[in-house]
Ligand code: C2E
């Protein structure tokens with residue numbers, strides 16, 4: 001699981017990082033581009049701002065030099081007082097120029113004022129060479145402009161300002177130098193010389209100038225560099241050039257970097273979002289992997305459930321058949337034979353019926369464990385359903401198969417501890433050995449052979465194993481044939497009833513027991529001890545039971561004074577609608593329930609459940625009496641007497657036969673008779689064959705008897721005759 005996780009998470013994390021990396025690169029590139037655009041835009045703005053500033057300054061100067069009075073006082077005659085008040089005081093004081101020089105028509109300095117004080121022309125002389133290009137440019141423009149000759153008729157201005165500005169380095173500092181031609185505004189005073197005087201101003205680009213500029217354009221960190229040589233690389237620059245195009249200084253400021261700002265502001269949220277998405281993707285991937293793993297697991301579970309038994313976890317019939325097929329297919333490659341073992345518990349039903357299904361389940365689980373413990377790794381133990389198990393074993397010789405079968409039988413015969421106490425069930429095993437010569441035998445046939453052998457083991461007394469032999473098939477075939485014949489006989493009157501009289505102490509016939517008879521067209525008479533269990537096994541017992549009841553009920557109407565006893569199989573009693581069937585037959589035949597006695601065995605009462613109690617109560621309420629057949633042969637005949645409303649007990653023949661020869665047998669019968677009397681039950685002895693037995697029964701106090709001594713089971717018309725003759729049977733000495 002851990003390995004899968006890292007295997008899946010690594011590419012996911014890699015992809016997430018690659019995505020984030022790409023995103024950051026793209027963002028950085030676009031931020032740089034935004035910054036470049038912004039810088040270009042700001043540089044253009046600052047350049048235009050510089051031009052505007054220069055134009056501002058030129059306008060300020062023009063207001064002092066471009067009027068008729070200036071022509072009068074600086075050209076027509078030089079008036080130092082006027083120059084000081086108007087040019088010096090105003091321009092230096094108001095506009096903050098550092099140097100003001102007035103040049104006459106011959107470009108000679110006539111006035112120089114610095115910081116409000118008239119000074120010598122030393123400063124100008126010193127910088128004349130630097131300032132020369134500016135003056136030259138001004139004089140060229142002067143020459144190119146026609147002079148006004150007087151006021152205009154419309155009274156408008158007669159001249160436009162002629163000014164030249166440039167940045168120059170003077171004494172190591174950068175200055176904005178402006179040369180302005182003195183001109184007439186309305187043409188009232190006219191320049192008399194060939195050339196007009198010039199006012200030269202110098203404004204130092206100092207901190208105050210820069211601060212003003214910076215605050216106007218919102219430029220942070222503005223400063224000047226002497227030239228572009230030391231310009232900081234990170235700053236924005238505007239080169240300031242002189243008229244010759246030489247860079248005099250560089251205006252530096254901190255560029256806006258909106259892209260970087262955006263990047264800085266955006267990257268964190270983007271990283272957070274991408275990180276969040278990454279985490280979400282990983283969580284989602286894990287979740288879906290869990291779901292996928294869950295699906296795989298549930299598919300595996302479903303597959304396991306399809307092939308295994310839920311109660312024991314053993315392979316089920318499907319997987320058993322698959323393993324069996326594989327084993328048979330592998331036979332040609334192996335040297336030794338293989339075996340299929342069919343296993344059936346012997347008394348599972350009794351435990352299930354007596355202690356309930358929970359105990360039955362517990363028993364199956366315990367047995368499954370035992371069987372599995374006995375088998376080797378290559379052997380498959382499967383539960384085929386109910387109390388049926390099977391084993392497929394390969395590489396076995398007959399001896400090995402017999403040893404395995406013996407071990408299985410031994411294991412099943414040991415008591416099993418359940419929560420309700422210890423139970424003994426035992427089991428029977430059938431073995432089908434398949435060797436290479438029988439490779440053509442398929443899985444179905446192999447399993448069938450094991451089954452046949454298992455049934456033989458049951459027939460031979462249970463708690464043992466049997467190998468399959470070919471003649472068993474013949475027996476099985478015969479059984480199948482007999483089944484079909486019985487079915488036919490039930491339909492065509494082949495099954496009929498014989499009646500065996502029951503007499504009292506004086507030999508008077510008080511009842512008859514109806515006993516089913518089947519005369520097979522080929523095999524002759526077949527004992528009910530054979531065909532009744534056959535009917536039970538192949539699902540014909542209900543049909544047989546109804547046939548017997550219908551006949552016996554009908555015949556009972558012929559013998560008014562006699563009770564007719566009818567044998568009822570345990571399987572019939574277990575049918576939920578048995579009382580209804582009986583009621584319907586009563587109505588159909590018109591018989592009286594009071595004239596019928598139902599003979600049931602312990603097997604019918606074994607369940608001791610609600611259904612059985614209710615059925616018995618209903619039957620008695622209808623008027624039937626109940627006799628407990630074969631009394632003494634079961635495990636707990638006595639306890640049933642207390643729990644069920646029984647009317648009569650039939651002492652089993654096995655207790656009667658030894659009477660007169662075995663004293664102990666007499667004591668047992670005497671005890672049963674005393675018990676019956678104590679419980680106010682009728683009692684009858686069956687299988688009475690001798691006068692001696694009859695005599696002893698009389699002495700013990702058992703009045704009623706049934707047996708060959710009085711009469712074998714006979715056809716109904718013989719009973720008619722008996723009744724007609726007086727209904728009394730005299731035997732032996734009495735006769
Ligand atoms: P069961 O109910 O114990 O019937 C008595 C059996 O003992 C009868 O055998 C009867 O012929 C036989 N018998 C009677 N007197 C003597 C005697 O003095 N000596 C000896 N050795 N045997 C005697 P049968 O008729 O062969 O019946 C065998 C069993 O078949 C019955 O035993 C009963 O369990 C079952 N059976 C017979 N008919 C029916 C039937 O209609 N329905 C059901 N469910 N079972 C039946």
Ligand code: CA
Pocket residue numbers: 513567599629
């Ligand atoms: Ca009977």
Ligand code: CA
Pocket residue numbers: 629630650652653686
């Ligand atoms: Ca009996």
